[in-house]
Amino acid sequence: MDKTQNNKAWFLVLPVLVLVAFSAVIPLMTVVNYSVNDTFGDNQFFWAGFEWFEEVLHSERMHAALWRQLLFSAIILAIEVPLGIAVALTMPKRGIWASTCLVLVALPLLIPFNVVGTIWQVFARIDIGLMGATLAALGIDFNIGQSSLDAWIIVVGMDVWHWTSLVVLLSYAGLQSIPEAYYQAGRIDQASRWAVFRYIELPKMKGVLLIAVLLRFMDSFMIYTEPFVVTGGGPGSATTFLSIDLVKMAIGQFDLGPAAAFSIMYFLVILLVSWVFYTVMTNLDKEEEFE
Amino acid sequence: MARITLSNLAHSYFPYPRGEQDFALKTMDHVWDDGGAYALLGSSGCGKTTLLNIISGLRRPSQGRVLFGDTDVTNAPTAERNIAQVFQFPVVYDTMTVRQNLAFPLRNRGMDSAYIKARVDHIARMIGMEATLDRAARGLTADAKQKISLGRGMVREDVNAILFDEPLTVIDPQMKWELRTQLKSLHREFGHTMIYVTHDQTEALTFADKVVVMYDGRVVQMGTPEELFEAPAHTFVGYFIGSPGMNLLDAEVSGREARIGGHRIPLAAAYPQLSGRVQLGIRPEFVTLGTSGGLPVRIRRIEDVGRHRIVRAAFEGTEVNAVLPEGQPFSPDMTHAVFAPHAIGIFADSWRMTPAAALHRSIA
Numbered sequence: 001m002d003k004t005q006n007n008k009a010w011f012l013v014l015p016v017l018v019l020v021a022f023s024a025v026i027p028l029m030t031v032v033n034y035s036v037n038d039t040f041g042d043n044q045f046f047w048a049g050f051e052w053f054e055e056v057l058h059s060e061r062m063h064a065a066l067w068r069q070l071l072f073s074a075i076i077l078a079i080e081v082p083l084g085i086a087v088a089l090t091m092p093k094r095g096i097w098a099s100t101c102l103v104l105v106a107l108p109l110l111i112p113f114n115v116v117g118t119i120w121q122v123f124a125r126i127d128i129g130l131m132g133a134t135l136a137a138l139g140i141d142f143n144i145g146q147s148s149l150d151a152w153i154i155v156v157g158m159d160v161w162h163w164t165s166l167v168v169l170l171s172y173a174g175l176q177s178i179p180e181a182y183y184q185a186g187r188i189d190q191a192s193r194w195a196v197f198r199y200i201e202l203p204k205m206k207g208v209l210l211i212a213v214l215l216r217f218m219d220s221f222m223i224y225t226e227p228f229v230v231t232g233g234g235p236g237s238a239t240t241f242l243s244i245d246l247v248k249m250a251i252g253q254f255d256l257g258p259a260a261a262f263s264i265m266y267f268l269v270i271l272l273v274s275w276v277f278y279t280v281m282t283n284l285d286k287e288e289e290f291e
Numbered sequence: 292m293a294r295i296t297l298s299n300l301a302h303s304y305f306p307y308p309r310g311e312q313d314f315a316l317k318t319m320d321h322v323w324d325d326g327g328a329y330a331l332l333g334s335s336g337c338g339k340t341t342l343l344n345i346i347s348g349l350r351r352p353s354q355g356r357v358l359f360g361d362t363d364v365t366n367a368p369t370a371e372r373n374i375a376q377v378f379q380f381p382v383v384y385d386t387m388t389v390r391q392n393l394a395f396p397l398r399n400r401g402m403d404s405a406y407i408k409a410r411v412d413h414i415a416r417m418i419g420m421e422a423t424l425d426r427a428a429r430g431l432t433a434d435a436k437q438k439i440s441l442g443r444g445m446v447r448e449d450v451n452a453i454l455f456d457e458p459l460t461v462i463d464p465q466m467k468w469e470l471r472t473q474l475k476s477l478h479r480e481f482g483h484t485m486i487y488v489t490h491d492q493t494e495a496l497t498f499a500d501k502v503v504v505m506y507d508g509r510v511v512q513m514g515t516p517e518e519l520f521e522a523p524a525h526t527f528v529g530y531f532i533g534s535p536g537m538n539l540l541d542a543e544v545s546g547r548e549a550r551i552g553g554h555r556i557p558l559a560a561a562y563p564q565l566s567g568r569v570q571l572g573i574r575p576e577f578v579t580l581g582t583s584g585g586l587p588v589r590i591r592r593i594e595d596v597g598r599h600r601i602v603r604a605a606f607e608g609t610e611v612n613a614v615l616p617e618g619q620p621f622s623p624d625m626t627h628a629v630f631a632p633h634a635i636g637i638f639a640d641s642w643r644m645t646p647a648a649a650l651h652r653s654i655a
Contacts, residue, residue, distance in 0.1 A: 181378040184349055187369040188376055189396040189443060199384045199395075 034260035052261035084167025117229025120158040148238035174205035293360035295323040300355030330499035338508040375444020381436030452484040542571040560646040567640035577634035578613035585629035
């Protein structure tokens, strides 16, 4: 075969390459540059190697932020997933009320993050907030500016309010995909309500619930805007999660080196979780094909 | 186990049906014997699944009663009827092993574990799944899953009837035959009342002692496969059963003679004057072709199906088919179709007329 070798078509990739370079690669490399150098401004850099990484890895402040972050993710998952499933189970399956419920449930998802933060900030204020003022009138001491516990309650409550809907919608979709015959078989086998949930609904929801857990984990692990608007990370650093701390470090204190090193590690963790997510999903698809 | 009685039963999906056309299931009275193997046969949308769901209690009839033995179960929920159902698509509990699947109905009824174990082992032997008892149910093939569904039904000793809703739809052809044979032998051995819904005549005719043919929400005939073949009660039974189906030709009937487009066809018995649309029906197996006599037809094509040949012909645009037995010669000048008089059926407004019934009808 006489085939003309011509690889010029590769040049067609060039525009995308340039675009990605400007949107992702160059900014990322800037961060890498900051993370391995020390600078006092004026674009003067001094080689620092992995010093910043070591510093950040051994920083107690970082450890504390990481533990707060993990605790936050664990709490919201423990609340949102069971609550979401419970709400999805009680929703009507068809008819006008099904659509109505879906729209109502989806509403919180459509509200911008900083607006959600503002709503809850105002909600918790002791002078004018519905919740704060009511509690104050009842003589209950509730102040997110002073009590760490109160701040956590509000931040967790806000996340549950904002994101349980996502779990509800995914669970609802999973439930809707179960053929009626399964429920009929359950009735014929005299399965209790719990047995129907445990052996029919839950196994069939496994896939969507996995998506829900991983999405909510990733999102909560990267959360910034909402707690920043409500508590600003306070009181003290009680609600300072990883990204809030990162911004403080980079823009508040101008510790660009440690902040860059921290960003890169943060990014790698997210990348790792994404990889786990992808692997688990593809394996699950394979299992389903096997059926 | 129990006899199933359908008394004055009818069902409409409309809350306020305005007439017969609104009924998915027209009024019917039937008694199905204990231990019988019944097949509900009909094309899609004829009401057979509706009837099955009424028997299983998944749907409440808008009128009439359902009796199991002497107990009225019309308003009883599925769980109280002690019936088992095998669905079109295999329903197994994915997270359980085969053993747990089979034990599930008994566990839900709070039986003790020694009894459950003995019973599950017994059923596994019956459906031939002893070797796979401890495997996860999710990885099994469709036919194995259908066997588990069946086993889950039979595991209860008090089961009144086993219902099958087109259970072989997703099964590979060669496994279909095997499963059908196995079902048949299970029925012979254990004598459960079995009701089998299908639109496949082969499945119905090989499985059932009695075939219930449904058409447009009505049971048009209930009988043995032979009866359906030899004396279809309705033109639908005629052309739905048999391959090819019955030939149906518009005719005028008087006495012992039918006239089709001016040609005289002798009949085996005398019929009085019939009203409505009168049709002559004859199965292709009883049509012979010759060079003279009978009905002149135009031969369109000949299909060789192996054991015999099917001659596709037409008389004035109406299809007339004949089955040519193996080895029988055929020549192009054999353009006359002769009908065996004893095999001719006469239908008025789609219903079969026996000479006596026709007499009754003409008097009434």
